[in-house]
Amino acid sequence: MFAFRVLKRSNRSRARLGILKTAHGEIETPAFVPVATRASVRTMDSDEAAKAGSQALICNTYHLHIAPGEAIVRKAGGLHDFMHWNGPLMTDSGGFQVFSLGFGSDHGMGKMLKEEPERRITEGAQPMHIEITEDGVHFRSPVDGARMFLGPKESMHIQKTLGADITFAFDECPSPLSDRAYLKTSLERTHLWAKQCLDERNTKQALFGIVQGGAHKDLRLESARIIGAMPFEGFGIGGEFGYDKRSLKRIVSAMCDSLPKEKPRHLLGVGHPEDFAHIFASGIDLFDCIAPTHYGRHGTIFTSRGRFDLRKERFLKDRKPPDASCKCEVCKYYSRGYISHLLRSHELTGMKLASYHNLYFLNAQAAFLRHRIKNDDL
């Protein structure tokens, strides 16, 4: 069961309020979707993720295939039972790992750039540790070095076995260093894979196609037109959008204009809290980001007054809560000083408290922006 309904369109921006229904419950959109790569929002159990305001989670096909393997998850009753999460679940296809374990690893960089790069990856280039072919991608297991292959068929099969409510088509997330020629070839491959994923679809799970195209608006629009014409239940928007932050809003807005209006759009892997308003105003319904847990474990908290690195010594004597205007349990009971002490001592609880606050803060930020759309304020 899958349905998406737009409840309200803003007359001030492309923002829209909606409700997405799955067999495991509804999602009020636009919504932030926390990342639970290995079937857990890092440092938290599923109840805590829910308490922090999460409506849905997104797990990863590649990671769960490697450990514990989809067969074990299925025998445990499927992903929902396995991780004791009764709400909507998504699985990402492993397409991002084509980048992160490929060119991303080679060049020691993430998918976002801050300035114009000096070197470019050109057509025909291959990453050092993986091989990208027409059919899919050859990886080596980080566990035992065994050869493994992930393509559209394989990804869809694993995702079916895992049993999330929403699945994603297998794509190539191109490196931000890719030149136009590489991007065009990669895009054709991603479009081909999208079709092959549709051939493997099942009736129990929704399938979202993924739009790519890098920072090139024309390629983005071409991708949105091609993927948008395919019978997906929704669409993921992947990759990067240029080193200038304003280009994200420009490109995402343009893509939302050319994707089917009645279907949900999920912005993949983007979402620092200061960008939420732009993301909403661009017409996005769902988006996920590792930021709350990733930054939390590294000691950075997001607050209404900006980011703070609680590992810094000056926070040890700080008796204030992480964010005075936050309603989360961490801010209710614990001080920056305590969390700082735990983080500086490498206590796992410090990472957890920071992660939990961050997650709550981001979910609350999304709820607040939904409220603003409701009140014609966004």
Next chain:
RNA sequence: UCCCCGGUAACUCAAUGGUAGAGUAACUCCCUGUUAAGGAGUGAGUUGUAGGUUCGAGUCCUACCCGGGGAG
């Protein structure tokens, strides 16, 4: 009182008589569909003190100071 061992960056320790280094901590910056409880960078020293030998001493010699151990 004597004997032995030691004293080098904030901490723990390196350095055949030839430019004093590392790890940790500190500080700064970074992290966006998790290769990440991670990464990059910076500052950091009268080598216990005072002499001596030497072209050159953290290193060898003498005295003293401090710490640890042993003998009596």
